[in-house]
Amino acid sequence: MAETMKLEIFRYHPEKDNEPTFQTYEVPFLEDWVILDAINYIKDEIDGTLSYRWSCQMGVCGSCGMMINGVPKLSCAVFLKDYYPDKIRVEPLTGFPVERDLIFQMDDFMTKLTEIQPYIIRNKDEEKPLDEGEYLQTPAELARFKPYSMCINCMLCYAACPVYALDSTFIGPAAIALGQRYNMDSRDHGRDARQELIASHEGIWECTFVGECSAVCPKDVDPAAAIQRAKVSSTIDWFKDVLIPWGKKK
């Protein structure tokens, strides 16, 4: 083995261990290896008991999110050479209960994702028959929500969010950004249905605009901007309700 590098990996097996420990592995250092390659090497060649999630190895599936030296990153998108020759510390994404080693429980996020209703909702009487074709959209209408549609549900934004870390009732960056993605879609009529959750205290109002969600997002979704925009539109709703109470009742 020519050059090597050390990875210090979080290990925890709740049924056996009282508390988490760190285990250090020495792996070959290759210029073109990402951290996930090194972890796969450990699993295949050194220690088959190491557990972690991964799939596509190309930043699309969103399953290999880990804390790399304390920063949430997709382990398939960070190169060993950016850390060489220092030791790299690998932990599961923070803010979630640990299932085993680098695998965390994502149930809370999955529930929130469902609650935000991230799909196109049409008014019943405005659904046109299939033979009339698709709902057309201008490039400008597409551009309004397209960045928010790039989310791969990797949950790095939740691991980066200090608000979610303190209080997990917060709906959180990705779910709100996805809600906003459908709210801003010209084909969608579901804003009122989503608004009850988005405009609640646990929705956008817990956010203190730290902005780390957008800083760590591997897909440049900018959830922080989505939340601020939702704050503006919810505030306009609120003033309309208070100042024009005879207007449209929700």
Place this chain on the structure above:
Amino acid sequence: MAKSNEPIWWSLFSAGGMVAAMILPVLIIITGILVPFGLVDDDPLNFERIYTALSQSYLIKLILFIVITLPLFHWAHRFRFTLVDVGLKSVSTLISILCYGGAIAGTIIAAIIFLRI
């Protein structure tokens, strides 16, 4: 899920942030640097002069009122969240009352002073 009353505080907070970001730096340069260091002639911050100008113009009063009060709400909202986030969530209602109450008190005092000038 209950409808949140945050929009009223958030809108005052964001308006205050806008004032703090765009107008306060100008005022700091004028009142904190240019005048004290004698970089402008003609004693622009002379008390009599300012007082007369204020007493004659509701527009100046209004602008100063906005510049003074909105940042109070900006402070109140941010300070409230800071205190809650450092672990005082159990007394969050009291914190809200003190922070926003302070900003409201400051607003009333500013209004009374301006009306008396």
